[in-house]
Amino acid sequence: xxxxxxxxxxxxxxxxxxxxxxxxxxxxxxxxxxxxxxxxxxxxxxxxxxxxxxxxxxxxxxxxxxxxxxxxxxxxxxxxxxxxxxxxxxxxxxxxxxxxxxxxxxxxxxxxxxxxxxxxxxxxxxxxxxxxxxxxxxxxxxxxxxxxxxxxxxxxxxxxxxxxxxxxxxxxxxxxxxxxxxxxxxxxxxxxxxxxxxxxxxxxxxxxxxxxxxxxxxxxxxxxxxxxxxxxxxxxxxxxxxxxxxxxxxxxxxxxxxxxxxxxxxxxxxxxxxxxxxxxxxxxxxxxxxxxxxxxxxxxxxxxxxxxxxxxxxxxxxxxxxxxxxxxxxxxxxxxxxxxxxxxxxxxxxxxxxxxxxxxxxxxxxxxxxxxxxxxxxxxxx
Amino acid sequence: xxxxxxxxxxxxxxxxxxxxxxxxxxxxxxxxxxxxxxxxxxxxxxxxxxxxxxxxxxxxxxxxxxxxxx
Numbered sequence: 001x002x003x004x005x006x007x008x009x010x011x012x013x014x015x016x017x018x019x020x021x022x023x024x025x026x027x028x029x030x031x032x033x034x035x036x037x038x039x040x041x042x043x044x045x046x047x048x049x050x051x052x053x054x055x056x057x058x059x060x061x062x063x064x065x066x067x068x069x070x071x072x073x074x075x076x077x078x079x080x081x082x083x084x085x086x087x088x089x090x091x092x093x094x095x096x097x098x099x100x101x102x103x104x105x106x107x108x109x110x111x112x113x114x115x116x117x118x119x120x121x122x123x124x125x126x127x128x129x130x131x132x133x134x135x136x137x138x139x140x141x142x143x144x145x146x147x148x149x150x151x152x153x154x155x156x157x158x159x160x161x162x163x164x165x166x167x168x169x170x171x172x173x174x175x176x177x178x179x180x181x182x183x184x185x186x187x188x189x190x191x192x193x194x195x196x197x198x199x200x201x202x203x204x205x206x207x208x209x210x211x212x213x214x215x216x217x218x219x220x221x222x223x224x225x226x227x228x229x230x231x232x233x234x235x236x237x238x239x240x241x242x243x244x245x246x247x248x249x250x251x252x253x254x255x256x257x258x259x260x261x262x263x264x265x266x267x268x269x270x271x272x273x274x275x276x277x278x279x280x281x282x283x284x285x286x287x288x289x290x291x292x293x294x295x296x297x298x299x300x301x302x303x304x305x306x307x308x309x310x311x312x313x314x315x316x317x318x319x320x321x322x323x324x325x326x327x328x329x330x331x332x333x334x335x336x337x338x339x340x341x342x343x344x345x346x347x348x349x350x351x352x353x354x355x356x357x358x359x360x361x362x363x364x365x366x367x368x369x370x371x372x373x374x375x376x377x378x379x380x381x382x
Numbered sequence: 383x384x385x386x387x388x389x390x391x392x393x394x395x396x397x398x399x400x401x402x403x404x405x406x407x408x409x410x411x412x413x414x415x416x417x418x419x420x421x422x423x424x425x426x427x428x429x430x431x432x433x434x435x436x437x438x439x440x441x442x443x444x445x446x447x448x449x450x451x452x
Contacts, residue, residue: 074397167449173434177442178451251451308392 001176001185002311004276006052006075009172013046013157022158026100026108030093032085032151034101034109037222039161040256041081042101042110044273046157047171049255051276056083058116058152066128069265069306076272076307078265079129083112084147090117093151101155109159116152129262132294138224139260139291163256165220168234170253175215176278178251184212188281188315189274191288192218193259195228195236195373197365199320199345201244202329207283207315214250215279216241222258224291226351227381230254232373239368263288263295264303268310275312282312286319320345322363354379393417 004010014022034042044050057065057080064072071077083101085093093099093114101110126133126140135141170178179187188207192200204214216237220230234254241250255273260266266289271282288300296302301316322343323330335342343363353360359370373379401413410416434442446452 068396070396074394074400170446170451173438174442174446177434177439178446181443181446181452309394309397 001179001187001278002275002280004048004051004172005272005311008051009048009176009276010045010051010054011048011173012054012155013160019158022111022156023108025098026111026158029098029100029111031100031102031106032083032089032112033104033106034083036103037258038083038101039103039109040221040258042155042157043160044257045081045155046110047173049172049257049273049276050081051172053077053081055112055115055154056150056152057081059118059150062118062120062150062152066124069268076268076310079260079262079269080125082146083151085149085151086147087149089147090149090151093117099151103161107159107161109161110155110157112151112155113153114151115154116150118150118152119148120150122146129260129265130294131263134294137261137291137294139262165230165234165254165256168220168252168254169256170251170277172276172278175251175253179213179215179278182213182248182251186211186281187213187215187279188283189215189217189271189277189279189312190283191255191270191274192216192233193223193227194347195233195365196240196369197345197350197360198322198329198363201240201366202320203283203285203317204250206317207281208249211281212249215274215277216250216252217255217274217277218252219259220254220256223381224259224261225381227259228373229376229379229381232376232379236369236372239372240366243368244366259289261289261291261294263290264300267300268303268307271304271310271312271314275310279312281315283317284314285317324363351380 045053045055052075060072062080064070065077065080069076069078095114095116097114099112099114100108101112102108122143123133126143130137130139133140135144188211190204208214218233237252241252267284270289274282284301286297287295304314318331320329320331323335323337323341325337325341326335345364350360350364354373359374398413401416405416443452
C-alpha cells in the first residue's frame, strides 16, 4: 500500500480533553462563517484525505501551486485549498491569532491558527488552475466570486458534522485498514460524478483483471446544473455492485468535496486523494473532471508525464462504445467496425433519454440502474 | 557502495537543483549519494506497513463492521 502523500497521514482531529478545551475556548474567538463545501474540505484536511496539507495554503505554497503545480517543498499539488475572507471579516485578525470556523447556523467546526493573511489575483488563480478566465467555466465563476483576502494556517477539527451520506464516508485510516483486512495489495481508485453506464463498468472490470480490488469513490458535493443528484449516484452504484460485482472485490465510499472542473489539474488532485485512501492505481478516462470544451479530450492523461513522483499509478482508458456487430463494449483500438454499428456512451444523450422518461437500452445501461433513475421525478441538479 | 550496480531514475530538474543546494558544504559528494542515503533510510524495514494503535484499529474495524464493509 502506498504511503500517504508527503509520507504520513495527517491527523488534525481533536479529541478528549483537548477537544473539550478547544470547544470552550472557541466561544471566545473571533468567528469566520464557512460554507458547507469548506466544512467538508476542513474535514478532508483533518482526516488526512488531503494529506500532506495540514490547513489552508499560505502564500508561498499558494504561489508555488499556481506556478509549479507543487507545494513549496516540491511535493506535487495542483488544486489550491484556500480560505477566503472579506476585508471586513479580516479586520482585527492578525498572524498568530486563533479563529473559530463555524457553520452558517453557528456550529463550531474547527479552530484555525492564522499563520498568514494575504491578497491574491483572481485572474491569475483562474488562469493557472482552470486554464481560462472565461466566466462560463464554473470554477472560474467561483474563483471570481471569492472574497478578497486569503488566510493561511493549520486547522484543528473539533466537530465532525454528520449528513445523509455518513454511512458512505470512510476516512483514509479506515480504507487502509479495510483494504488490508480484505487482503488487497493492489487497489484501483475510480472517480465518478455520474450514475454508472456500461462503459464505466467495463473500465472498472478491465482494471479489476489486473488488481485485487476497486475503490469506487464518487464525488459528493456541489456540482454543476444537469449533473446527477448525489443520492441517485449512490443508489445506482449500490444496485450495480449488488447485481454485477463480486462483493469481495469492490468497495463504494464517497469523497465529499466539490467538483472544481479543473480537468487535468483536478485529475492529479484526484489521484493524490486516492493515494491517501490507500489506492495503488487510479483510473483516468477521457476528459477527466472536464466541463464543456475547455480541455483537450486526453489532457488529463498527458499531464501525468509531468508528475513521475506522484506515488500512484495512473491507468489510462480511451472512450468506449457498444458495437452492435462485435456484440460488446469496445474501443477504437479493439473494434474494426464503423460508426454506423456503434452506440456511444454519451452522457448528454443518456440524460436526454431520462428527461423524456425513456429507459436507456441495455447495451448502454443496466436495467437495475436505469430503473432507479426513472423512479426519481427530477434526477438532476437544478 | 563499491561493488553495487547502478541504475538511473528520473527526478524533476527543479528537485535536483534543490538537492545540489542542500548538500553544499556537507559530506555528501553528489546528489546521487544523498538521494541513495535518503531512500535507504526511508525504505529500511517499514515498507508497506501501516502503524495504527491497537485501540484505533479496533475502533475502525468496529465502525467498518457496523456499516457493513467488513
